[in-house]
Amino acid sequence: MSITKTNENPDSIVLEQQKEYMQKMKAHLSDLEQKTGKKQTYFLLTTGCQMNAHDSEKLAGMLQAMGFAESSSEEKADFVLYNTCCIRENAEDKIYGRLGRLKYYKKQNPHMKIAICGCMTQQDVVIEKLQKSYKYVDIVFGTFNLYKLPELLYESLETNDTLFDIWKEQKEIVEDLPIVYENPFQASVNIMYGCDNFCSYKNKSAQMLEFTGFKALA
Numbered sequence: 001m002s003i004t005k006t007n008e009n010p011d012s013i014v015l016e017q018q019k020e021y022m023q024k025m026k027a028h029l030s031d032l033e034q035k036t037g038k039k040q041t042y043f044l045l046t047t048g049c050q051m052n053a054h055d056s057e058k059l060a061g062m063l064q065a066m067g068f069a070e071s072s073s074e075e076k077a078d079f080v081l082y083n084t085c086c087i088r089e090n091a092e093d094k095i096y097g098r099l100g101r102l103k104y105y106k107k108q109n110p111h112m113k114i115a116i117c118g119c120m121t122q123q124d125v126v127i128e129k130l131q132k133s134y135k136y137v138d139i140v141f142g143t144f145n146l147y148k149l150p151e152l153l154y155e156s157l158e159t160n161d162t163l164f165d166i167w168k169e170q171k172e173i174v175e176d177l178p179i180v181y182e183n184p185f186q187a188s189v190n191i192m193y194g195c196d197n198f199c200s201y202k203n204k205s206a207q208m209l210e211f212t213g214f215k216a217l218a
């Protein structure tokens with residue numbers, strides 16, 4: 001007779017899976033460190049609002065749990081991750097400009113992995129542009145599945161394939177991820193997850209434009 005467990009929380013199973021990937025990554029990075037004699041490092045850029053910054057605290061927490069050390073140099077980092085915002089076109093243009101420079105850095109260091117996530121990648125037009133013009137970006141994921149970073153990074157290292165993993169809605173809410181607080185005296189909590197491209201800032205901007213008659217807000 002088979003027994004079906006009914007009290008298992010699927011979200012906690014998802015968290016356990018990602019913890020296993022963090023351990024696999026830790027072993028992988030430790031091998032690399034022995035081979036290269038160098039600690040593996042990450043560079044994380046955050047361009048958005050407080051919600052985006054809070055997501056970055058979780059991304060940094062996962063990266064450090066995997067064994068990466070933070071680097072202040074984008075050029076020398078082994079893993080570069082941009083956590084983006086799509087509220088202004090010129091913020092997006094700056095990301096494309098920085099991605100362009102990363103192509104050059106990656107030529108100098110072919111083992112460098114590049115990833116982009118956040119609100120920009122929730123837009124179909126951005127995904128098309130990345131697929132067409134930025135083929136050297138290794139991992140693209142969205143706001144609803146940022147907890148999958150350990151799995152995506154591990155898969156990317158194992159297969160060397162380019163990975164796109166964008167969800168249009170929240171499937172699981174994964175709490176209790178490792179976290180590195182930017183400010184030890186201030187902690188943020190999520191009251192919502194993910195971005196549906198219509199964040200309150202954008203809606204306020206649209207209302208202001210309508211009200212003032214201007215075509216764009218700086």
Ligand code: SF4
Nearest residue numbers: 048049085086119199
């Ligand atoms: S698009 Fe909105 S929700 Fe996303 S990072 Fe920018 S301000 Fe925050």
